Amino acid sequence: MKNVIYLKNFVLDVLFPIKCLGCGKEFEGLEAKERWICKQCLEKIVMRKRQVCPFCEKDSDNGKTHHECQKKTFLSGVWVASEYSDDVISEAIHKLKFNFIKDISFPISKVVTKSILQVDEFSDFHDLILSEFSQDSGEEKIYKDDRKNEISETILIPVPLHKKRYNWRGFNQAFLLSEYISDEFHLRVNENLLIRQKNTKPQTKIKSMEKRRENIKGAFSVVENDFLKNKNVIIVDDVCTTSATLNECAKKLKSSGVKDVWGLVVARR
Ligand SMILES: [Zn+2]
Ligand SMILES: [Zn+2]
Known part of the structure; x- marks a missing residue:
């Protein structure tokens, strides 16, 4: 053999x-x-330096939703790892999605984990993604174990594909990324709780923000499950344009009792 x-x-x-x-x-x-x-x-590969608020898209520390924007979005924030203008990262994403090379999800996930750990200061987002993670760096523990008890469990959920799209590609690229990222940070991944019931047009093909929101409205549903109550969720995707898709996922998750919902994407287009 x-x-x-x-x-x-x-x-x-x-x-x-x-x-x-x-x-x-x-x-x-x-x-x-x-x-x-x-x-x-x-x-x-270029790491994203400037993170923005998912609602108003103005600068915000670590991608956290501004206080005054919190009423207008279901997302607590969005973390963007790299830049779509980086030729290597954009080609990698393209090859993964359209040449169906599943293996490329591995180096892409490395870029994501690097961007998360390579910061001067940890933020609210780090509280969630590093809730099960501790790493020794010399004498000091990078992340403190004693904070664990204060924080609910964080689950990674990939943005789901519609059945038709899934069958065409044969896999969900966001799920492959979620798996590698969860391995790194010892988190659980669940790809069955959130489903895409509407086969929407790709958001990149739609120009106006309003039309994008309309396009994605009602696209997702949560499979009835108490499991999500009081958990935190990080929704993973390869690229986002506006945060309309992530926000629509967050809306459904929050109505199922999820505490905080963050988005995590490889690059913003
Ligand atoms: Zn804002
Ligand atoms: Zn090389």
Whole structure:
């Protein structure tokens, strides 16, 4: 069996060599998922510096919804990891979604976790995503275990695809990302609680904010479940344009008793 796998990989390498999306080099001897963006190129990917409020899109510390905007959105905030203008990240997202290369979700998730940990100061968002995470850094623990008890459990929920879209792609890219991110931070992922009942037009094809909100309205529903009560949820997606989709998910989750809902996306378009 091992030989068969070896042979299969060998044939695939010859027919479809994997070249790093950044430098174009081939890295033999590594697992396929580690070859799409090499270590050096992963380091060069731009991290998002400026986070904005999901409602008014003006600057906000760590993407938290402004106090005065809280009544107008169901999101407590949105964390954006990188920049869509970064050629490597935009190509990686494109290859994942439209060339169906599932392995690319691995390096993309690395960009996301790096952006979360590479900050000067932890924020409300970090309280949720790092609620089960502790990492030793020299003498000091980066995240304090004693805060754990004060914080409800955080669950990652990928933005769901409609059945038709799912069948066409064969997977939900947001779910693949959620799995890797949850591994890193020891959180649970659930892809069955929130479903997409309406097959909406892609938001990128719609120009006005109002039409986008209309397009996505009523697209999601929560499968009746007490499980969500008093939990915190981080909704994961690959890209967001406005936060209309994330907000529509948040609306449904909050009506099921979820405490805080944050969005987490790879890049904003
Ligand atoms: Zn490279
Ligand atoms: Zn605001």
